[in-house]
Amino acid sequence: MGNTVNVKERANPLAETLRLRLDEDQLTNCMRCGFCLPACPTFAETGIEAESPRGRIALMKAVADGIMEPDGAFEEQMNHCLGCRACEPACPAGVKYGQLIEQVRDAIEDHKQHKPLVKAARHAAFKTVFPHQKRMKLVGRGLELYQKSGLRKAARSTGIMKLFPKHISDMEKILPEASGKGVLEKIGAYHPAKGEKIATAALFRGCIMDVLFTDTNIHTVDLLTAAGFDVVIPAAQNCCGALHAHSGEAEGARELARGNIRAFKEANVDYIVSNAGGCGAILTEYDHLLHEDPQWRDDAAWFAGRVVDVSELLVRAGRSLNFGVPSAGPAPEGNPKVRITYQDSCHLRNVMKSADAPRVLMRQVEGAEFIEMKNADRCCGSAGIYNVTQPEMAGSILDHKMEHVEATQAQYLLTSNPGCLLQMKHGIEKEGLSGSMKAVHVVDFLHERLQERTE
Secondary structure, eight states: OHHHHHHHHHTOHHHHHHHHHSOHHHHHHOOOOOTTGGGOHHHHHHOOGGGSHHHHHHHHHHHHTTSSOOOHHHHHHHHHOOOOOTHHHHOTTOOOHHHHHHHHHHHHHHHOOOOHHHHHHHHIIIIIITTOHHHHHHHHHHHHHHHHSSHHHHHHHTTGGGGSOHHHHHHHHTOOOOOSSOHHHHHOSEEOOSSSOOEEEEEOOOSHHHHHOHHHHHHHHHHHHHTTEEEEOOTTOOOOOHHHHHTTOHHHHHHHHHHHHHHHHHHTOSEEEESOHHHHHHHTTHHHHTTTOTTTHHHHHHHHTTEEEHHHHHHHTSOOOOBOSOTTOSOOTTOOSEEEEEOOOHHHHHTSOOSHHHHHHHHTSTTEEEOOOTTTTSOOSOTTTHHHHSHHHHHHHHHHHHHHHHHHTOSEEEESSHHHHHHHHHHHHHTTOTTTOEEEEHHHHHHHTBOOOOO
């Protein structure tokens, strides 16, 4: 009791904020059973109790109860969490760990004194660029200029990239071709179903998706219309807010959520379709994000109830599609089937509960053999910007992931999230597998093999 009184008497501002902000029901629901331990990537890497969901919840509760102060070690431990939420399906008590870790990070950020450079970078990312689609397009144009003008070649040949941390220069190597034009600029806002209409679906285009994976957005539209959906792309939509929510910028995430709800509500659609697991997960939780806002609570529930991953919608409600051999021709002679494997998007699997749909579609591809990868449900280490902020742990997780990837001997490594896709590309490059394996978004793989329906 003496320690409790002393800590409370000191009235640590962060401790008081955590006490007020942390969901006490979720803290006390944790039974300390340990079912979450084998599901947690950071615990698997270290074997340290504090690196597990159970351990982190114990630390949170100790702070909330006034038993300990939230010092630098506490903050470091909270930031070490990937936020993959694999612990949630494993938890028999249904503890919403993802909500707890976001509440902690939001509280930490309220009291954090960043160095000037970090503060400027966060302001630029979370307030100046990501919330504004036009500014994201400027970033896309800048990257496009860098990639196509010869600047990229010069930066590599002169050794300028060696001035950056290795994990940054490694990621630069595997960036896809950027674009200053998104899906709206390239194909327009409305696309009718091919054949009889089943329902109307609105595409959530994303921010990073729309400048680095524009073709994936276009291919998503093609798959949906082929399956019988009218597709609209609301122009007023903005960033989903996932990076904000995961980085302690909860109010920014809420403001972005309001903008998206307004845009899609006006479109009056049956489904809101995501092709990025990380985006889709927070979109499905807008009802929680805005549950304390009486003005937006009902509309947030309307929105969250309509969000679905493209694979899930194709399997659940779309007309069956014919996925044949690619237009480039059949597989090489002597190897009649293309071997494919799949890395789960953590948020698609653990939050959106859609692990089977991508696999169902992949198994429908003529001329392809699906190989289930060991621990495909284990995080790859991308986790939003985790591989940038925590490169050592992310690198260790990726190294172990690539052991399982190599064991499949697959020619295509598919996934359903842009961050995972970049991480897998990085892993393939790192392990020298570029000549025998290619990482591809599942939408792009299916689109290449989509055959025209013949009635």
